[in-house]
Amino acid sequence: MKSTRHTWRVAALGLLGATGLLAATAQAQGLDLRLDRLSVEVGALPDHPAADGLARASAAVSAKGASGDWSYALGARMDAASQSGSQHFDRVRLDYTENYLRWQNEQWQVTGGTQNVMWGRVDEISPIDRLSRTDLTHAMIDRLPERRRAVPAIRAESFGDKSKLDVVWLPVFEEAVMPHDRSVWHPVDTVNGRILGIGSLPALVGAQIRRADVDGSGGAGARWTLEGAGFDYGVSLQRARSSQPYYRVLPGATVVLQAVHPISTVLGAEFETEAAGATWRAEMAWSSDNPLTTTGLQYRTARGLAWVVGAEFFPGDSETRVTLQLAGQRIHTAEAVLDRTRMTYLTGEVAHPFAQGRWRADLRFSLGLNDRDNYVNPRLAYTGIDQHELFMAAHLFGGAANTLGGFYRRNDALTVGWQAKF
């Protein structure tokens, strides 16, 4: 399985190199070779016992071109990360972005290769977004588009007058992009015996983490969406594996945490409309197999329902944009489990541009409504230079031990950074 992923990356990077040669020597129609993005961010972790600072840099390049009904994209990215303190690490990682060949006519579009597949309508937590590859390198502190990566897929899209049918097959499973094992953002803390979503499990101190089940297909899905007058909606059916791992506990002399990616059938519904001065978005997904760990450390799966209702509005018809989402998840099981089976959140963002858009003050947040689980992310950005953004931000966590905010409660961070798009 490791070789499969390696092959995809090598293929993507090889294609990118070939594209560079093509750009230099050929006059393909509409070829567009560019450095897409550069970013640098450094931060302090004032509360963490084993890490005091972090730094990261990222760059992405791409080439796109078209001829007749055919088009292609080639792209790659490089991410470098460093963490200082007793839990120090450095890592440089190459990855593919979009590398595809596409054919299209008036009604159809067929795409083969690595591509972004991001279904859903709501911000931050999208219950029907199951086919994309998750980027967990910094947990949830990045915004949604940065937490999604391209995935190898064969995709056929059929366009009607107001409707669209989107069918996706993932021939190769690709797991989420995970943080370095020593990263403060890793969902398993084998030093203190903690795991994200469950909390403290003393048996996990010194546990080994092993990958499993990362061979085979990633699954498939179909989504049908329709635009109406003032009302858009859609339904979807997926049979797919979660790219995000679940850690199955294998007791023994040395406890092993096996990263599994259970396949699940997901039925989804979504809608989007405009009313009372706001844009309303909602999604609901029923899924057949949600992973759980019993109090006896047995692995189980159970049916579950996730939903989100969100609103986007501009208070006082001003430039301040507010998004609010009420999100919930319920997993149906009669067994005593360590996982949380009822979760309700209020998440959102307030984005306030000022000084004629040269500055922007943002506030993202996620608040647990049935358990104390808080994440607050104030951010101030200078955007007065086109294509560039300078920013400073804080990431503040708090909550019960079995929640996300509680798990990362020592990860409060202050960061400054720069990013540019070209």
Added chain:
Amino acid sequence: MNRTPFNPMPTPSVAPRRTLLQGGLVVLTASAWPRWARAADDGLALARRVHERPDGQDVTSVVTMTLSQEGSNPRERKMLVYRANDAKGVVSTLIRFTAPADIQGTGLLTVDASDGGTDQWIYLPAMQRVRRVDANRQGGRFVNSDYYFEDLKDRKPAADTHRVVGREKVGDVLCDVLESVPVQADNSVYLKRLSWIDPKSLLPLRLDFFEKRADQPSKRLLITRREQVQGYWTVLDSTLSDLETRHQTRLQVDKALYDRRLPASLFTSRALADERQEREVRP
């Protein structure tokens, strides 16, 4: 009376005969009325003439928007604006940003139905999602410019009470000064507008916007260059100034092409999300 250079306002070189006849009839009838009533009637007639002047079945514009303020570096946005009218009275507009890179590819699709309803979708390349947005927004600056969302909409003459309040020169052109006050105060961010209408081109050469005080404008639009393109009067250069902050938004139409028979498929969410669909009709 709220058409801005975003929808470059064309006027035929020779107004259709029916329009001329109707205009004459209005003047003749109004002469017997009290002066205030005549001013109002003239105002509505003028507003209608400005709004209803033929502007082609469709228009494609290549636009450069420059945002400037004393003491700050100017910022430039480039965009393509496609607008088409269909036989049912539906007006569709697609705006695609082509520069700078951080907003390149962003698209805004607006469909104004003949019954007054509006649907609007935005495509953000970073999200790779087409999302419905609130089409009823009035305030709020469009891409940090001095244009409010309301300024971009096709405001029907019936939405305001119109009155001709005099004649004044803008440059060398003697213009009719038209006052437009919203019939319903809550359907506009403005208390009123004053438009200096060039009787020849039927373009407002100057437009004052009154937001907080009815006796002091807050924004002023000045048209500095207009030409006939394919027989349609077209605004090629204009500047909208915030009179308080001195921030300015300049719109230069680098190219305008009319009646190209833009396909209906251009005004769909597929074309909004897939630049390639739209590139085929780029000028």
